[in-house]
Amino acid sequence: MVSRVIPVDPFDLVIFGGTGDLARRKILPGLFRRHCAGQIPDEAAIIGAARTQHSRSEYRSFAAEAIREFANGQPCDEGALAAFLDRLQYVAIDARGTQGWAELAGQVHPDRVRAFYFSVGPALFGDLAERIHLHGMATDDARIVVEKPFGHDLASARALNATLAAHFQEGQIYRIDHYLGKETVQNLMAIRFGNMLFEPLWNSQYVDHIQITVAETVGVGGRGEYYDKAGAMRDMVQNHLMQLLCLIAMEPPAKFDPDAVRDEKLKVIRALDPVEPHHIVRGQYEAQDGAHPSYRDAVGDPRSSTESYIALKTHVSNWRWAGTPIYLRTGKRLVARSSVINVMFKDAPHSIFGQEAGRHANVLSIRLQPNEGITLLVTIKEPGPGGMRLVDVPLDMTFAKALGPEGEDPPDAYERLIMDVIRGNQTLFMRGDEVEAAWAWTDPIIAGWKSRGEVPKPYESGSNGPGDADLLMQRDRRAWRGIKP
Numbered sequence: 001m002v003s004r005v006i007p008v009d010p011f012d013l014v015i016f017g018g019t020g021d022l023a024r025r026k027i028l029p030g031l032f033r034r035h036c037a038g039q040i041p042d043e044a045a046i047i048g049a050a051r052t053q054h055s056r057s058e059y060r061s062f063a064a065e066a067i068r069e070f071a072n073g074q075p076c077d078e079g080a081l082a083a084f085l086d087r088l089q090y091v092a093i094d095a096r097g098t099q100g101w102a103e104l105a106g107q108v109h110p111d112r113v114r115a116f117y118f119s120v121g122p123a124l125f126g127d128l129a130e131r132i133h134l135h136g137m138a139t140d141d142a143r144i145v146v147e148k149p150f151g152h153d154l155a156s157a158r159a160l161n162a163t164l165a166a167h168f169q170e171g172q173i174y175r176i177d178h179y180l181g182k183e184t185v186q187n188l189m190a191i192r193f194g195n196m197l198f199e200p201l202w203n204s205q206y207v208d209h210i211q212i213t214v215a216e217t218v219g220v221g222g223r224g225e226y227y228d229k230a231g232a233m234r235d236m237v238q239n240h241l242m243q244l245l246c247l248i249a250m251e252p253p254a255k256f257d258p259d260a261v262r263d264e265k266l267k268v269i270r271a272l273d274p275v276e277p278h279h280i281v282r283g284q285y286e287a288q289d290g291a292h293p294s295y296r297d298a299v300g301d302p303r304s305s306t307e308s309y310i311a312l313k314t315h316v317s318n319w320r321w322a323g324t325p326i327y328l329r330t331g332k333r334l335v336a337r338s339s340v341i342n343v344m345f346k347d348a349p350h351s352i353f354g355q356e357a358g359r360h361a362n363v364l365s366i367r368l369q370p371n372e373g374i375t376l377l378v379t380i381k382e383p384g385p386g387g388m389r390l391v392d393v394p395l396d397m398t399f400a401k402a403l404g405p406e407g408e409d410p411p412d413a414y415e416r417l418i419m420d421v422i423r424g425n426q427t428l429f430m431r432g433d434e435v436e437a438a439w440a441w442t443d444p445i446i447a448g449w450k451s452r453g454e455v456p457k458p459y460e461s462g463s464n465g466p467g468d469a470d471l472l473m474q475r476d477r478r479a480w481r482g483i484k485p
């Protein structure tokens with residue numbers, strides 16, 4: 001298969017927080033893979049900017065190590081690596097002071113697309129935006145990339161939007177949610193809106209319910225201090241699960257254009273019903289046989305009432321989805337790492353095969369990780385003699401690897417999203433009003449359990465989460481699909 005990589009125009013990319021964990025694990029290795037794919041023109045420059053003093057060669061060594069460790073699937077050709085490292089510059093900078101800014105302004109080219117990646121804590125976003133502006137770098141061709149978390153609640157998200165808007169237009173602000181950069185998430189849109197087959201069935205007449213699960217096996221790890229103030233609702237539901245819900249439930253946009261797509265997503269968020277208290281289950285993981293500490297030990301607060309797990313039922317109140325519930329669940333220290341959306345179709349209205357054939361319903365499974373892919377469960381006759389027995393088989397619709405450039409893994413979400421920033425395509429980034437609407441839905445849920453003084457249910461590490469989450473489904477005569485790796 002011929003590679004269809006289209007090179008972008010020359011650019012300068014400044015990575016604030018260029019020595020941090022995200023730069024090391026995702027941004028630098030992702031850029032290297034794009035370099036190897038031939039997408040980055042020779043003139044493009046990448047400038048790491050962070051608080052620590054480093055020489056240019058020290059920064060290149062840091063980048064080389066990161067790439068060797070994390071550029072998954074990219075054969076690390078030393079010649080290609082040397083050419084990539086040649087692009088790298090480093091500036092020691094103080095986001096809150098004056099150090100480094102004049103030097104940085106001298107390094108970016110006046111006539112190029114310039115992207116500033118804010119890979120630092122959100123407390124610094126405003127300082128960075130202000131100084132980029134002050135030093136004359138906020139030109140029309142400039143854009144900023146903002147990492148999560150985007151605010152802590154509606155008020156803080158509004159304040160952050162206002163701070164960024166003081167220096168940049170909305171069309172220059174790229175709020176990243178790396179779930180949107182996944183091949184399969186975009187394939188979901190291709191499958192929905194590029195085929196006649198699914199769209200007529202994509203409504204409450206044919207879809208019984210939808211399950212969105214994002215399960216992790218890791219605990220809070222080194223993020224305890226941040227996580228204990230956030231919890232699963234703020235850390236995962238308000239952003240990642242909400243974005244997936246939007247793409248599943250939105251109306252077809254008139255065109256695949258950033259604002260057309262984001263207008264439709266916004267309508268979904270605004271149509272979400274408030275969640276009833278008895279439709280939410282919060283959990284907190286316990287220690288695992290001495291192998292892993294409990295949540296409370298991990299965050300160092302024996303009385304913490306922050307949830308590491310959440311399951312809830314919600315509705316999109318519009319014509320398409322009236323009567324089709326959407327169940328969301330996410331948690332840490334669960335039995336397997338698995339992010340999957342299951343669209344559960346209704347049973348056939350009448351079974352001509354009798355009771356012994358069992359109940360069979362179509363399921364469209366969109367797996368985001370691991371093993372990205374889309375399968376459709378269809379019911380067929382079990383092959384062989386012995387009567388009409390039915391069996392469900394998966395139709396695999398995963399073509400990313402088969403159709404992509406030979407021998408290469410499809411690009412990681414970050415690679416794709418960074419290239420979209422350079423191209424100026426905001427389709428896969430959250431708009432300010434979307435983020436605010438998501439907080440407007442989330443805030444009362446959190447305020448509700450705070451005012452009721454609810455504490456999360458303990459659950460065993462390595463399990464499916466608290467048993468109450470199963471009851472949430474059983475009350476509706478439904479069941480979660482298993483969390484499988």
Ligand code: NAD
Nearest residue numbers: 017018019020021022050051093094095119120121147148
């Ligand atoms: P980190 O703590 O590893 O790195 C922080 C970086 O910011 C360092 O390079 C540090 O030098 C720089 N920095 C801190 N204070 C500074 C200052 N005053 N002036 C200039 N530079 C300063 O953080 P991280 O894990 O890389 O995360 C960065 C951002 O990305 C955060 O907003 C985080 O929430 C978000 N994020 C991280 C991940 C991840 O996997 N690490 C995932 C999603 C989102």
